[in-house]
Amino acid sequence: MADYPPDLVIRLHVDLPTALIRKPDHRAASLEQKINDVTRLMFPGxxxxxxxxxxxxxxxxxxxxxxxxxxLQKASPEHRRSAS
Incomplete structure (x- = not known):
C-alpha cells in the first residue's frame, strides 16, 4: 500500500457529541481516542x-x-485505464 499513495483522502472530522449520538453503545473515552487518532493519520504526498x-x-x-x-480530471489517461 505504501507504494501506491491515495490520489485523494477525504477526512470527516466528527466532534464528540455527534459521535456519541451516532455510536451510543461506545464509551465516550473510546470515541474521543478514535477522534484524536484520526486527526493524526498522515498521508504523505x-x-x-x-x-x-x-x-x-x-x-x-x-x-x-x-x-x-x-x-479524476487530473488523473493521467494511463492511470484511468488501469483503475477500470
Whole structure:
C-alpha cells in the first residue's frame, strides 16, 4: 500500500457529541481516542480534504464531489485505464 499513495483522502472530522449520538453503545473515552487518532493519520504526498460533520450534509457532499471530480480530471489517461 505504501507504494501506491491515495490520489485523494477525504477526512470527516466528527466532534464528540455527534459521535456519541451516532455510536451510543461506545464509551465516550473510546470515541474521543478514535477522534484524536484520526486527526493524526498522515498521508504523505496525497492531498487531504478536511471536512467537518458540523457542516450541512449538502455542503459536505458538494465539497467531496468537487474534490473527487478534480482528482479524476487530473488523473493521467494511463492511470484511468488501469483503475477500470
Amino acid at each position: 496525497s492531498p487531504v480534504l478536511e471536512l467537518s460533520s458540523a457542516d450541512t450534509l449538502e455542503s459536505i457532499l458538494k465539497q467531496a464531489k468537487i474534490a473527487i471530480t478534480t482528482t
